[in-house]
Amino acid sequence: MSELENYLDPKEQASALPKEPGVYLMKNEAGVIIYIGKAKVLRNRVKSYFNKMKGRPNRLKHLIRQIVRIDYMVTTTEVEAFLLEASLIKKHKPRYNIRLKDDKAYPYIRCSLSEDYPRFYLSRRVINSKDAFYGPFTSGFLVRENMKFLNGLYKIRDCSNGFMKAQKRPCLTYEIKRCTAPCVDLVTQRKYRNQIKKAIDFLEGNTEEVLKDVERNMKAAAANEEFERAAECRDQLEAAKIILDKQTVVSRENIDRDVIACLGDEVGSLISMVHTRKGRVLGQKIHFLSRLQIGVEDQNLREKLLSFLNQYYVDNFIPDEVLLDQDLGRDLTRLLKNVLEERSGKPVNLVHIPTSMTASILNLAQKNAKEHLKKHIDKSNKQEEALKEIQSKLNLPDLPERIECYDISNFQGDQSVGSQVVFNGGVPSPEDYRIYKIKTVVGSDDFASLKEVLGRRLAHTEYQDPQLIVIDGGKGQLGKARAALKELGREDIPIVGLAKSREKGSFEDTDLERTYERFFLPGRSNPVVFKQYSEGLRVLTHIRDEAHRFAITHHRKLREKKSIETSFTSFPMFGPKRQERLKELLKNTKDWSSITLEQLKSETGAPTKVLKEVLLHIHGLVKKD
Numbered sequence: 001m002s003e004l005e006n007y008l009d010p011k012e013q014a015s016a017l018p019k020e021p022g023v024y025l026m027k028n029e030a031g032v033i034i035y036i037g038k039a040k041v042l043r044n045r046v047k048s049y050f051n052k053m054k055g056r057p058n059r060l061k062h063l064i065r066q067i068v069r070i071d072y073m074v075t076t077t078e079v080e081a082f083l084l085e086a087s088l089i090k091k092h093k094p095r096y097n098i099r100l101k102d103d104k105a106y107p108y109i110r111c112s113l114s115e116d117y118p119r120f121y122l123s124r125r126v127i128n129s130k131d132a133f134y135g136p137f138t139s140g141f142l143v144r145e146n147m148k149f150l151n152g153l154y155k156i157r158d159c160s161n162g163f164m165k166a167q168k169r170p171c172l173t174y175e176i177k178r179c180t181a182p183c184v185d186l187v188t189q190r191k192y193r194n195q196i197k198k199a200i201d202f203l204e205g206n207t208e209e210v211l212k213d214v215e216r217n218m219k220a221a222a223a224n225e226e227f228e229r230a231a232e233c234r235d236q237l238e239a240a241k242i243i244l245d246k247q248t249v250v251s252r253e254n255i256d257r258d259v260i261a262c263l264g265d266e267v268g269s270l271i272s273m274v275h276t277r278k279g280r281v282l283g284q285k286i287h288f289l290s291r292l293q294i295g296v297e298d299q300n301l302r303e304k305l306l307s308f309l310n311q312y313y314v315d316n317f318i319p320d321e322v323l324l325d326q327d328l329g330r331d332l333t334r335l336l337k338n339v340l341e342e343r344s345g346k347p348v349n350l351v352h353i354p355t356s357m358t359a360s361i362l363n364l365a366q367k368n369a370k371e372h373l374k375k376h377i378d379k380s381n382k383q384e385e386a387l388k389e390i391q392s393k394l395n396l397p398d399l400p401e402r403i404e405c406y407d408i409s410n411f412q413g414d415q416s417v418g419s420q421v422v423f424n425g426g427v428p429s430p431e432d433y434r435i436y437k438i439k440t441v442v443g444s445d446d447f448a449s450l451k452e453v454l455g456r457r458l459a460h461t462e463y464q465d466p467q468l469i470v471i472d473g474g475k476g477q478l479g480k481a482r483a484a485l486k487e488l489g490r491e492d493i494p495i496v497g498l499a500k501s502r503e504k505g506s507f508e509d510t511d512l513e514r515t516y517e518r519f520f521l522p523g524r525s526n527p528v529v530f531k532q533y534s535e536g537l538r539v540l541t542h543i544r545d546e547a548h549r550f551a552i553t554h555h556r557k558l559r560e561k562k563s564i565e566t567s568f569t570s571f572p573m574f575g576p577k578r579q580e581r582l583k584e585l586l587k588n589t590k591d592w593s594s595i596t597l598e599q600l601k602s603e604t605g606a607p608t609k610v611l612k613e614v615l616l617h618i619h620g621l622v623k624k625d
């Protein structure tokens with residue numbers, strides 16, 4: 001591969017591309033992939049980027065200016081290019097592609113049918129395997145609620161494979177009659193599979209039989225004066241009704257369907273999805289696509305929708321039918337249909353004309369889309385107003401589309417860190433948040449620490465430069481930050497110091513007055529004050545508060561870790577190997593309060609009595625913090 005300096009002009013690279021279908025990867029000076037696209041004819045598609053710049057969205061102009069190198073992969077068909085594009089976008093997450101921010105948010109119930117003794121667990125990816133997937137659900141809570149109900153009702157194991165193999169006798173779950181103990185062969189594989197089959201029946205919507213079964217059991221138990229068992233059946237019945245209440249029945253059809261409405265204008269686009277499984281509405285979800293998506297000039301709502309669906313159906317369940325409110329046209333419809341069938345290995349019906357039965361669901365999706373888009377537009381307008389106000393008040397050369405805020409703090413006198421918080425278009429962009437552990441500064445030296453953090457940040461040329469940097473503090477802090485930028489040769493980036501509002505007057509005064517938040521600008525002695533409650537002020541104080549919150553969260557995590565390291569030696573009955581496994585579990589779990597007894601059991605294999613004590617200890621640590 002040739003050196004960057006020797007690359008041809010991107011326009012010439014485009015002209016040299018083959019006239020074949022394939023995928024192109026645009027890279028910036030640092031060699032980072034910034035955009036991935038697919039094309040029926042690579043050369044024509046890529047050349048069209050460089051035709052004329054006038055009238056194109058800023059975001060597209062910005063992309064084109066950054067292209068230094070264009071790589072490509074030829075495919076035999078357009079369908080192949082389509083499939084390859086989605087997997088490459090997923091892998092490289094290019095800055096300028098449509099990205100599904102919440103593509104991980106859809107949870108499914110996975111049934112491990114590929115195992116001898118299957119179990120249910122939560123999965124956020126649907127993969128091609130012998131396992132069965134049910135969903136998508138709109139929250140992990142619903143998934144857990146369903147699994148708890150099914151495990152209890154059909155006595156399905158809830159342990160990991162490793163834990164099951166290690167068992168010499170059944171665990172507590174068997175004792176409380178919630179598992180038939182396949183671990184020690186107390187149930188035959190055929191019988192256990194039958195339990196699973198019934199549970200799957202429930203998930204697939206054949207719920208009436210299940211409810212009748214439970215009711216029958218309840219009556220029989222009551223007649224035999226097995227009151228405990230009868231009460232258990234009653235609880236199961238109630239749990240089932242609660243679960244089913246959340247799933248409206250819309251038809252008697254035995255198919256799975258996604259109903260999709262798409263709306264958009266120059267502000268942004270929005271996709272509203274309603275998922276029906278065997279005639280029941282399982283959930284609804286809204287996806288926003290950020291405004292002014294990149295693409296060649298003819299990229300319209302249909303193409304955005306196509307891009308979205310291509311990525312969405314990489315990880316999510318592909319139903320029997322997808323009903324769209326847009327006609328993609330014959331070619332694109334055929335292309336998408338082929339792609340979905342290739343991925344799922346089954347026929348997929350892709351339609352845009354609803355039947356009398358599906359019209360009401362499409363209506364629901366469209367209504368949702370309209371309501372959300374309206375709210376989104378109102379919010380966007382306010383954000384734009386805020387950015388314009390900031391630009392004019394702080395006299396900035398450009399609209400501050402990207403604002404970064406920095407805060408230097410330390411943990412118990414050492415472990416100095418710099419936190420970076422980013423707002424894009426006036427709203428938090430958590431994926432751009434960073435924590436920099438200070439490496440070169442000994443002790444507390446804010447100036448040196450800030451210089452290190454800014455230097456490390458600005459060395460990342462793959463990230464767009466901010467149009468404004470906010471530093472928490474008055475003139476002193478601003479001076480230090482400014483000097484740091486000067487030493488880094490980046491005085492061109494506008495910077496402002498935000499000093500907190502404070503109380504005026506003496507301690508004895510009954511009527512203490514508050515000053516406003518003050519903004520200090522380089523070379524100006526008097527601070528700038530925004531109108532109280534203005535949108536611009538709200539954005540700037542929000543980013544400052546967010547930087548504090550982010551730093552505090554980081555320190556809290558450090559404290560939790562330190563606390564656990566020292567405190568687990570107080571469990572002498574917990575041997576070194578189990579302590580190691582426990583530490584590993586804690587290291588890999590973000591929210592310790594979500595750790596359950598079952599999880600501890602499956603990870604460490606320790607006796608339940610000890611684990612209960614450990615669990616109390618962990619939850620106690622979270623609470624204390």
Ligand code: SF4
Nearest residue numbers: 157159171174179183
């Ligand atoms: S270990 Fe417990 S949950 Fe797992 S199969 Fe045995 S009895 Fe069931």
